[in-house]
Amino acid sequence: MTTFYSIAKTVVKTILMPLYRIEVRGREHFPKDGGVLLCSNxxxxxxxxxxxxxxxxxxxFMAKEELFNVPILGKVISNLQAFPVKRGMSDREALRKGLNFLKEGKVLGLFPEGTRSKTGEVGKGLAGAGFFALRTDAYVVPCAIVGxxxxxxxxxxxxGPPxxxxxLRSKKAGVEEVTEIIMSHIRHLHDSHK
Structure with missing residues (x-):
């Protein structure tokens, strides 16, 4: 963990934890090492x-490319190890970078829905989550934010547990099928903690 990441995490935690009275559950499920694909609503x-x-x-995190063009914010998120993805198309460079993160034993954060839910309900996921889950041996950890x-x-x-x-990997399941399985785990976590 870089010094910048540690400092930013401490500052943001100090502000957001009390402001939103954030309650965290299931941290014990999080693998202590190895690549982790963290998928959240x-x-x-x-x-x-x-x-x-x-x-x-x-x-x-993979973050939409436009955010990296915003003055100050772009620099901050780059220093937090986020990297850009072009939305609405297959971005080979972003996919390659994500695969490398996982193969290096890092944690890659994804929001498979690709955009914010207007209703707060868990929507349909895009194929990227299934792609990363099938192409690596990374743990796949579902996460639900219940607002x-x-x-x-x-x-x-x-x-949730990995x-x-x-x-699914041995039977060479399709990326859409795997994404839907990941989303169903997120949905279950979300609905059971409302």
Whole structure:
């Protein structure tokens, strides 16, 4: 973990934990080492920092390319090991970078829905999550953020046990099928902690 990441995590945690009364469940499920594909639902712009401060290990996020063009923010998220992805198309460079993160034993954070849910309910996931889950031996950890984000109201972040991918990998399941399985785990966590 870089010094910048540690400092940023401490500062953000100091602000967000009391403001949203964040309650974290299931951290014990998080693998202590090895590559982890961390897949969460997406309800607010604050989801990446909230997942970042509650996960037991540093998380590198794929983030939409436009964010890296925003003055100051682009520099900050780059220093937090985030990397850009072009939305709405197959971005080979981003896919390669994500695979390398996982193969190096790092934690890659994804919001498989690709965009924020307007209703707070867990939507349909895009194929990227299934792609990373099938192309590596990384643990696949589902995460549910149960909102809404309202100051001084409780916000829950729930980590589930890693999803067993062995059978899906051996039978060469399709990326859409695997993504839907990941989303069903996130949905179950979300609905059972409302």
């Amino acid at each position: 997406h309800i607010d712009n604050l989801d990446p920092p909230v997942v970042g401060i509650t996960a037991p290990r540093p998380v590198s 809404p984000y309202k100051p001084f109201r409780k916000l829950k972040v729930v980590y 999803i067993d991918m062995s059978e």
